[in-house]
Amino acid sequence: MAAPDQPIFGALAESLGFLLRLAQLQAFDEYFSAEGSPEHGPGEMSILLMIDANPMIRQGVLARALRIKRAHMTKIIQSFDRAGLVQTSVPADDRRSLELTLTPAGKDRLARVWDRVSLNELGRPGNLTQRETDTLKRLLRKYLSIAAPAEGADA
Amino acid sequence: MAAPDQPIFGALAESLGFLLRLAQLQAFDEYFSAEGSPEHGPGEMSILLMIDANPMIRQGVLARALRIKRAHMTKIIQSFDRAGLVQTSVPADDRRSLELTLTPAGKDRLARVWDRVSLNELGRPGNLTQRETDTLKRLLRKYLSIAAPAEGADA
DNA sequence: TATTGTTATACTCTATAACTATA
DNA sequence: TATAGTTATAGAGTATAACAATA
Numbered sequence: 500m501a502a503p504d505q506p507i508f509g510a511l512a513e514s515l516g517f518l519l520r521l522a523q524l525q526a527f528d529e530y531f532s533a534e535g536s537p538e539h540g541p542g543e544m545s546i547l548l549m550i551d552a553n554p555m556i557r558q559g560v561l562a563r564a565l566r567i568k569r570a571h572m573t574k575i576i577q578s579f580d581r582a583g584l585v586q587t588s589v590p591a592d593d594r595r596s597l598e599l600t601l602t603p604a605g606k607d608r609l610a611r612v613w614d615r616v617s618l619n620e621l622g623r624p625g626n627l628t629q630r631e632t633d634t635l636k637r638l639l640r641k642y643l644s645i646a647a648p649a650e651g652a653d654a
Numbered sequence: 655m656a657a658p659d660q661p662i663f664g665a666l667a668e669s670l671g672f673l674l675r676l677a678q679l680q681a682f683d684e685y686f687s688a689e690g691s692p693e694h695g696p697g698e699m700s701i702l703l704m705i706d707a708n709p710m711i712r713q714g715v716l717a718r719a720l721r722i723k724r725a726h727m728t729k730i731i732q733s734f735d736r737a738g739l740v741q742t743s744v745p746a747d748d749r750r751s752l753e754l755t756l757t758p759a760g761k762d763r764l765a766r767v768w769d770r771v772s773l774n775e776l777g778r779p780g781n782l783t784q785r786e787t788d789t790l791k792r793l794l795r796k797y798l799s800i801a802a803p804a805e806g807a808d809a
Numbered sequence: 810t811a812t813t814g815t816t817a818t819a820c821t822c823t824a825t826a827a828c829t830a831t832a
Numbered sequence: 833t834a835t836a837g838t839t840a841t842a843g844a845g846t847a848t849a850a851c852a853a854t855a
Contacts, residue, residue: 506719509704510768511703511704511707513791513803516682522794523671523678541675542844544672549663553662559813565676566683569813570816571847573816593813594855595814597814631796638789638793639670642677642779648668697821714835724838725823725824725826728838729839750836751835
């Protein structure tokens with residue numbers, strides 16, 4: 500049983516968790532392939548996208564939705580705030596909370612980075628046909644209990 | 655446009671990369687939910703599983719297959735070696751390389767941890783039916799260019 | 810009492826480059 | 833020259849606990 504250069508994946512190939520792990524790594528390899536070092540990593544990108552889609556979102560809601568720990572979220576939001584990308588406000592009905600909204604500069608930054616990223620990604624969904632890609636996304640949304648995007652929504 | 659507790663995912667819901675990212679986070683949440691702190695994280699688990707399925711696998715082949723950087727792989731393998739979980743050997747045909755094989759202790763460790771993990775995972779594939787789960791895994795394997803496991807293979 | 814955000818700490822993982830020994 | 837593994841370093845991400853303000 501000499502080791503081939505293409506190893507056998509064995510139990511990994513039947514494990515949803517590990518398939519998702521490997522697929523995610525491959526996706527982000529392809530994602531940021533062209534660019535050297537992108538301005539924002541996947542975590543920060545997802546935060547900007549969520550604030551854009553949900554103005555005045557509360558920091559805790561955001562953290563739960565993206566499965567980012569509150570302590571980590573604080574540091575990221577503070578850096579966004581220092582960079583002038585987000586505007587924060589304290590809601591009157593709960594003065595412990597923080598509401599987050601993108602500034603015009605934040606929207607610009609997002610548009611610029613996301614445009615580059617989404618073009619990369621949409622260009623090549625691995626080895627899948629368009630139909631398979633759609634099915635894959637649909638099943639992932641169902642797995643995550645995430646609603647399908649609106650008709651005609653931008654990717 | 656007040657922020658609801660269930661935010662809108664917007665562009666994220668159409669991005670394969672971000673769906674994979676969120677799904678992976680959810681999968682490992684469910685994975686290691688019952689246990690407090692598992693003995694091995696996802697990265698280390700995947701390495702043990704791959705060595706188990708590919709005795710005498712070379713360290714570099716392993717690193718490429720799992721998309722783990724060589725420098726990081728070195729540290730993990732060294733810790734496995736110190737813990738007596740893997741046995742290393744230098745192949746005659748290329749004395750730069752390292753061949754890795756699980757020791758009996760390594761196999762025991764893997765069996766014990768994996769059994770707990772795979773039971774957790776197989777118990778609940780999110781909100782998907784069995785058929786949807788199978789389709790999802792099949793599409794992920796195709797996306798990754800990974801061969802389907804052998805018939806009747808253990809999960 | 811519980812929750813929101815914060816601070817601090819530690820650990821894992823990643824990214825990079827330089828080094829060695831082999832090829 | 834190129835490759836396999838190593839070493840060292842820095843940074844990103846994560847996990848945890850304790851704390852202040854507020855509910």
